[in-house]
Amino acid sequence: MTTHRIAVIPGDGIGREVVPAGLTALEATAARFGIDLRFDTFDFASAGYWQRHGTMLPPDWEPTLRAYDAIFFGAVGWPEVVPDHISLWGSLLQFRRTFDQYVNLRPCRLMPGVRSPLAGREPGDIDFVVVRENTEGEYSSIGGRIFSGTERETVLQETVMTRVGVDRVLRFAFEQAARRPKRHLTSATKSNGISISMPYWDERVAAMTEQFPAVRVDKFHIDALAAQFVLHPEWFDVVVASNLFGDILSDLGPACTGTLGIAPSANINPGREHPSLFEPVHGSAPDIAGQGIANPVGQIWCGSMMLDHLGHPEAAAHLLGAIEDVLAYGPSEAPLTPDLHGKGTTAELGEAIAARV
Amino acid sequence: MTTHRIAVIPGDGIGREVVPAGLTALEATAARFGIDLRFDTFDFASAGYWQRHGTMLPPDWEPTLRAYDAIFFGAVGWPEVVPDHISLWGSLLQFRRTFDQYVNLRPCRLMPGVRSPLAGREPGDIDFVVVRENTEGEYSSIGGRIFSGTERETVLQETVMTRVGVDRVLRFAFEQAARRPKRHLTSATKSNGISISMPYWDERVAAMTEQFPAVRVDKFHIDALAAQFVLHPEWFDVVVASNLFGDILSDLGPACTGTLGIAPSANINPGREHPSLFEPVHGSAPDIAGQGIANPVGQIWCGSMMLDHLGHPEAAAHLLGAIEDVLAYGPSEAPLTPDLHGKGTTAELGEAIAARV
Ligand SMILES: CC(C)[C@H](C(=O)O)[C@@H](O)C(=O)O
Numbered sequence: 264m265t266t267h268r269i270a271v272i273p274g275d276g277i278g279r280e281v282v283p284a285g286l287t288a289l290e291a292t293a294a295r296f297g298i299d300l301r302f303d304t305f306d307f308a309s310a311g312y313w314q315r316h317g318t319m320l321p322p323d324w325e326p327t328l329r330a331y332d333a334i335f336f337g338a339v340g341w342p343e344v345v346p347d348h349i350s351l352w353g354s355l356l357q358f359r360r361t362f363d364q365y366v367n368l369r370p371c372r373l374m375p376g377v378r379s380p381l382a383g384r385e386p387g388d389i390d391f392v393v394v395r396e397n398t399e400g401e402y403s404s405i406g407g408r409i410f411s412g413t414e415r416e417t418v419l420q421e422t423v424m425t426r427v428g429v430d431r432v433l434r435f436a437f438e439q440a441a442r443r444p445k446r447h448l449t450s451a452t453k454s455n456g457i458s459i460s461m462p463y464w465d466e467r468v469a470a471m472t473e474q475f476p477a478v479r480v481d482k483f484h485i486d487a488l489a490a491q492f493v494l495h496p497e498w499f500d501v502v503v504a505s506n507l508f509g510d511i512l513s514d515l516g517p518a519c520t521g522t523l524g525i526a527p528s529a530n531i532n533p534g535r536e537h538p539s540l541f542e543p544v545h546g547s548a549p550d551i552a553g554q555g556i557a558n559p560v561g562q563i564w565c566g567s568m569m570l571d572h573l574g575h576p577e578a579a580a581h582l583l584g585a586i587e588d589v590l591a592y593g594p595s596e597a598p599l600t601p602d603l604h605g606k607g608t609t610a611e612l613g614e615a616i617a618a619r620v
Numbered sequence: 621m622t623t624h625r626i627a628v629i630p631g632d633g634i635g636r637e638v639v640p641a642g643l644t645a646l647e648a649t650a651a652r653f654g655i656d657l658r659f660d661t662f663d664f665a666s667a668g669y670w671q672r673h674g675t676m677l678p679p680d681w682e683p684t685l686r687a688y689d690a691i692f693f694g695a696v697g698w699p700e701v702v703p704d705h706i707s708l709w710g711s712l713l714q715f716r717r718t719f720d721q722y723v724n725l726r727p728c729r730l731m732p733g734v735r736s737p738l739a740g741r742e743p744g745d746i747d748f749v750v751v752r753e754n755t756e757g758e759y760s761s762i763g764g765r766i767f768s769g770t771e772r773e774t775v776l777q778e779t780v781m782t783r784v785g786v787d788r789v790l791r792f793a794f795e796q797a798a799r800r801p802k803r804h805l806t807s808a809t810k811s812n813g814i815s816i817s818m819p820y821w822d823e824r825v826a827a828m829t830e831q832f833p834a835v836r837v838d839k840f841h842i843d844a845l846a847a848q849f850v851l852h853p854e855w856f857d858v859v860v861a862s863n864l865f866g867d868i869l870s871d872l873g874p875a876c877t878g879t880l881g882i883a884p885s886a887n888i889n890p891g892r893e894h895p896s897l898f899e900p901v902h903g904s905a906p907d908i909a910g911q912g913i914a915n916p917v918g919q920i921w922c923g924s925m926m927l928d929h930l931g932h933p934e935a936a937a938h939l940l941g942a943i944e945d946v947l948a949y950g951p952s953e954a955p956l957t958p959d960l961h962g963k964g965t966t967a968e969l970g971e972a973i974a975a976r977v
């Protein structure tokens with residue numbers, strides 16, 4: 264039996280509520296499949312830590328987290344206490360870069376019992392993944408301001424794309440596409456308007472396409488692609504995108520499937536030289552934090568993605584199946600949370616999924 | 621009677637088909653309201669011109685167009701003949717900058733007879749405008765490539781925001797919001813991830829907010845905002861955004877209302893020092909070009925926006941009303957085009973709307 268050491272970081276807001284539910288479901292799955300998961304919980308990367316220490320992370324955060332196989336993350340961000348750009352650049356975005364988690368993988372699928380805002384769509388109709396570049400591109404801290412406070416004030420912000428950075432995320436996306444039944448990859452671009460970085464992206468996509476002859480490749484400009492997510496989400500299989508475009512598409516996709524509140528996200532270092540990080544997309548949700556009613560499905564779905572990454576695809580699929588079964592029962596037979604029209608609490612829904620495992 | 625001189629540029633593909641229909645409807649409206657419109661048609665800014673001359677525009681395009689009060693534009697882009705980034709930077713994007721059309725205004729509304737992909741929405745539920753910055757921001761041609769062709773290859777692309785550029789589009793958006801019944805302005809940002817330019821944008825929004833105490837202001841990060849366009853489009857009234865974010869939102873918005881094929885777009889120089897340009901969002905549509913079945917409503921709606929800009933709000937509203945009436949008749953009573961499940965041609969639908977005027 265392999266042992267996997269997991270760093271648990273609940274973070275802020277509902278992160279602190281859904282993480283325990285996620286652990287309950289993970290422990291049940293691990294027990295059933297004979298997987299040895301060891302959890303250590305940390306209180307940094309949170310507004311509370313910032314209030315006590317004036318920083319988001321302790322000085323030794325890097326060696327500390329490096330000792331783990333994966334990071335099971337809740338949510339960070341509490342703008343009342345610390346501005347978002349400080350809390351995020353001081354923790355989550357740090358982790359992504361330091362641990363070279365250069366792939367952000369976000370599944371978009373219609374789930375049973377979850378209503379899509381799109382008319383006439385059924386589970387099975389929509390099932391794709393967004394592969395987002397996660398370390399460079401539009402998210403750079405290079406740039407600055409000149410002539411501050413005057414009418415000539417000018418701000419520059421650099422987008423940085425490297426061949427290494429672009430090629431490795433494209434390779435990951437093509438490999439994913441090659442493994443899926445539809446073998447279809449869509450690239451998000453904007454080379455008709457953003458005239459230096461995006462034509463470069465297209466060029467690297469074209470080069471990679473030659474290495475994967477079995478994959479059908481197309482591309483859309485980001486404006487048209489966003490529109491097609493709404494009009495024809497069934498067209499997509501694997502969508503690969505730069506950091507910013509991937510960010511937008513991986514919120515928009517789950518919005519189209521009605522799963523924004525339960526979507527997971529995996530920040531992956533595919534070579535496993537560094538720990539990968541698994542976090543639900545929903546964030547800290549100050550509006551409902553503290554009430555015990557947050558939906559833990561995103562966090563539990565993250566657990567499934569983490570099991571997959573750790574080399575347990577069967578256990579991962581089983582846990583995802585348990586989630587789908589419990590969602591399919593509906594609010595009258597399962598303790599679904601209020602967002603799913605049920606009366607269950609975060610803990611009750613976590614336990615119901617764990618029991619179904 | 622004031623005379624307005626209009627430069628007509630049909631451009632490429634279905635641009636050449638919908639522009640004549642647009643003119644038919646405009647002429648009917650002008651006749652009814654006693655407005656004197658003089659049209660001159662130009663064949664530049666098209667793939668055909670490029671094939672003949674090797675450039676998109678004649679050397680004297682700028683003084684030529686400057687003599688007009690407005691430009692009534694079809695579509696440009698025909699990738700088989702000329703790559704998009706050449707045709708667009710060589711014409712449309714040129715016009716936007718040279719004529720300082722710093723506002724791109726794009727209405728998103730549910731129209732009678734047009735089905736929305738969103739479940740359970742009716743005309744009246746969704747009615748907002750996107751105000752897009754149209755000259756700077758993420759669309760800059762500053763940047764370049766180093767270590768070409770090697771593993772160290774690195775590409776830089778600059779985003780440029782100026783106080784003048786940001787403030788003037790914000791002011792326009794706030795003024796629009798102040799004039800509308802809901803007085804609600806939403807700013808699109810991404811200051812949590814893009815850490816130099818977007819916090820600057822937020823700062824200027826905050827400064828402008830103080831000058832418009834009657835306007836209710838909120839902001840969303842672009843990822844969350846794209847999601848809310850799908851989940852809660854009824855929340856929005858005026859949405860102001862940078863060049864790139866505005867581009868995305870102004871395709872996504874019409875996609876949510878099912879009107880992507882008929883959405884108009886106004887590239888405005890609010891001070892009227894330079895001609896403004898009116899173009900439908902749909903583009904040249906190579907897949908259906910040449911068949912005479914393109915829907916001309918976007919082009920005609922552009923005509924309505926142009927009349928408004930030229931100081932004829934009543935005529936503009938009347939023409940928009942005629943469009944809505946004809947759409948409401950449905951395919952059995954009006955010659956709607958195939959995209960609206962009718963059997964009409966571009967010209968027939970244009971004539972039906974002109975007749976209704
Ligand atoms: C064609 C392209 C350059 C253009 C843009 O991005 O501005 C188009 O998408 C638009 O919105 O008018």
Ligand SMILES: CC(C)[C@H](C(=O)O)[C@@H](O)C(=O)O
Nearest residue numbers: 351356510528544812813843
């Ligand atoms: C919080 C923010 C910086 C982050 C991002 O944009 O990457 C979030 O939106 C996400 O997608 O994980």
